[in-house]
Amino acid sequence: MKRLYVIKEKCNGCMSCVVACQKAHAHSELYAPIRESEPARIYIQTVLNAPIPLACHHCEEPACVRACMSGAMQKDEVTGIVSNEGNAQQCVGCWMCVMVCPYGVISAKKDGDKKVAVKCDLCRHLGAPACVDACPSGAVVWMDETEAKPHRKGGIYI
Amino acid sequence: MKYVIIGNGPAGVAAATTIRSLDQKGDITIISAEGYDFYSKCLLPDFLSGAISEQQLFVRSPDFYDKNRIQLLRNRTVTEVDTAAKAVSMIDSGNKEATLYYDKLLVASGGKPFLPPIPGLKESNMFQLGTLDDVKKLKAGLQNAHEIVVIGAGYVGLEIASSLAKLGKKVTVVEKLPDIVGGQLDALASRVLRDGLAEEGVSLMLNTGVTGVSRARDIMAKLFNKKRKYLVALSSRQEVTADAIVVATGSGPNLAFMWNSGIRMNKGILVNRHMQTTVRDVYAAGDVVESIDAVTGNTALSPIWPNAVIQGAIAGSNMAGVPRDFDPQISMQNASEFRDIPMIAMGLSSADGPEYEEFVDDRSNELIYRKLVLKDNKVVGMIFLGDIHNAGVIGALMRNKANVARFKENMLSPSFCYSEVGELIGDA
CATH class of the missing domain: 3.50.50.60 (FAD/NAD(P)-binding domain)
Incomplete structure (x- = not known):
């Protein structure tokens, strides 16, 4: 199963991943019109002045899926992707997932007169995460779990 | 098996x-x-x-x-x-x-759901909220009801009251306790919510018990064979008229x-x-x-x-024969949204003695209010209202009883993040 990994030493904090994420989910070529309305699903956090990218871990036993009381948040058995979009059940913006996510990577988005929770879906509509293509320094990578395993102690996180 | x-x-x-x-x-x-x-x-x-x-x-x-x-x-x-x-x-x-x-x-x-032993309540046009059938009955019963009394101002009572107000009903919520949601919020947070309710057209009577429910004397109704209203008698000696009564006392x-x-x-x-x-x-x-x-x-x-x-x-x-332990969770926690204000509360809502510390981010004029309650450098309570980002990170620190002394002054700053404290939370 392919997953998103972060090599934080390589991140220079350029925010390209954030911009690419917003554009990919707003289906927009332009950034300015969607900058405020489409929340990013990948975050650049700063610790001791060093940037660290952070996105959903697509957990084995996701707390957000357990907490979801509308049934919208589901983990795809085949791809492992955790998402509340594209399922029969709809997000109602109850914020239970925000309450239980230990990574703090779920945000609220205005969707007409409703509000819904949004999070990384590994750009399943594109087949591969937009942030990975956009990263100029190789800090955000998309690789198979088995391939990543031997490197994890060497600085591959997520 | x-x-x-x-x-x-x-x-x-x-x-x-x-x-x-x-x-x-x-x-x-x-x-x-x-x-x-x-x-x-x-x-x-x-x-x-x-x-x-x-x-x-x-x-x-x-x-x-x-x-x-x-x-x-x-x-x-x-x-x-x-x-x-x-x-x-x-x-x-x-x-x-x-x-x-x-x-x-x-x-x-x-x-x-509890049914409080209020004289006349059971015989009135009364609705409880335990099941989908209950709510369907309420939905049908609302057709001819304009004035509604909700007994209980917990999360459920307030959500129902707000739903009823959206349907154009005249709603009065009566609560025995001095505040809404039974102490799960502090005074400031509950005030923000209470103001929101008033704007939605819900009137709230706190510190008020219901002492009895009876049929209103209404000669016109009797003459024209119309449905008579109910009189809800309150401990404050006031009376509220109601076509229907919704019981939300937990x-x-x-x-x-x-x-x-x-x-x-x-x-x-x-x-x-x-x-x-x-x-x-x-x-x-x-x-x-x-x-x-x-x-x-x-x-x-x-x-x-x-x-x-x-x-x-x-x-x-x-x-199924695969032994697994339950990891203690936070019993008192809730996520909600009232009038476009998202809200997450966990654990204690206020300091409970001198050994507690409180950190507050009060922007209540912008409808944002965040507060942490600490004891021995561990988070034991939080209220996030208006801005709920990172609530889960704080919740994880609470569950893990993590010592937050190193960064406690920073926990409500916009730069606070998982990456700063990840080693105290670990992989989910």
């Missing part, structure tokens, strides 16, 4: 799903007192207001039971559990009795059928870390159990959805 699960809510369904993933062959039967597939009771206020359809209440796809080979017995009320004979007695809607035998039993019968574990089972119970069923009761092969999960609270270390009822699912999954795993 025969698995029997009493209750078709989040705990029961999580258990059934877990059992099926670990045991492909066993028979799984869920007994439900209601006539529906698994639906979300948390969404009933939204269904009442018309914000969502009946279809949207259902949490799983229609093929869920077939796909997981789970037999769902609908409209069956359990009357007794005989742990010696390993038998569950039940009656169907036609009062026909039946008995089901089990190898492993899960009691996940959820909560039941709920308690639904376990009347368990009293003869020999299983130890306090307010709820007592369980060990495997969610096993004091009797072999009987497990319990969800609103009916008392579990250990991660913040206080004491056992407590914890009637919220996420904890019910976790408990159900742990019970299911142990029932």
